[in-house]
Amino acid sequence: MIHPLADVQTKDIGTDTNIWQFCVVLAGAHIGAGCNICSHVFIENNVKIGNNVTVKNGVSLYDGIVIEDGVFIGPNASFCNDRYPKSKNKNFKLEPIVIKKGASIGANATILPGVTIGENALVAAGAVVTKNVPARTTVKGKF
Numbered sequence: 001m002i003h004p005l006a007d008v009q010t011k012d013i014g015t016d017t018n019i020w021q022f023c024v025v026l027a028g029a030h031i032g033a034g035c036n037i038c039s040h041v042f043i044e045n046n047v048k049i050g051n052n053v054t055v056k057n058g059v060s061l062y063d064g065i066v067i068e069d070g071v072f073i074g075p076n077a078s079f080c081n082d083r084y085p086k087s088k089n090k091n092f093k094l095e096p097i098v099i100k101k102g103a104s105i106g107a108n109a110t111i112l113p114g115v116t117i118g119e120n121a122l123v124a125a126g127a128v129v130t131k132n133v134p135a136r137t138t139v140k141g142k143f
């Protein structure tokens with residue numbers, strides 16, 4: 001189901017995925033089956049989302065992020081792909097983020113460029129993640 005108040009430009013969406021009000025999804029994005037994309041989510045072109053993924057409200061997923069099956073992303077979590085941001089940055093170097101299978105990202109966590117979150121890991125609410133998180137671990141605060 002794509003809600004009529006969403007602007008979804010990609011056709012690459014699996015079955016039984018719901019995309020709710022005021023989402024914007026650009027043409028190059030891939031979204032798997034059985035996902036729930038809650039209202040006010042922005043998904044850029046070079047984004048891959050697996051199956052059975054939940055993305056809660058107010059999340060932006062920028063180019064270079066890969067989200068594997070069964071991931072949960074809490075409300076207002078932030079994912080950064082530019083380490084030294086600047087308006088109209090001529091030196092922009094994309095550093096991809098990977099969220100591995102079954103991992104969960106807490107509300108309002110910030111994930112810095114180039115980080116991989118391991119399988120079934122849990123990032124606490126409000127954490128700032130600066131480096132890779134091993135599988136099956138919980139991290140909080142500045143990690």
Ligand SMILES: CC(C)(COP(=O)(O)OP(=O)(O)OC[C@H]1O[C@@H](n2cnc3c(N)ncnc32)[C@H](O)[C@@H]1OP(=O)(O)O)[C@@H](O)C(=O)NCCC(=O)NCCS
Pocket residue numbers: 074075105106107108122123124125126127138140141
């Ligand atoms: C990290 C988390 C899993 C810990 O849960 P828990 O194991 O039950 O831990 P507790 O609540 O018993 O807290 C243990 C300690 O960690 C601290 N703590 C808990 N969550 C924290 C967080 N997000 N950031 C920093 N410290 C945290 C507690 O203050 C406590 O500290 P203390 O021992 O000094 O008193 C949980 O608090 C959390 O952040 N979950 C994510 C929730 C979320 O974002 N959901 C999204 C959908 S709404």
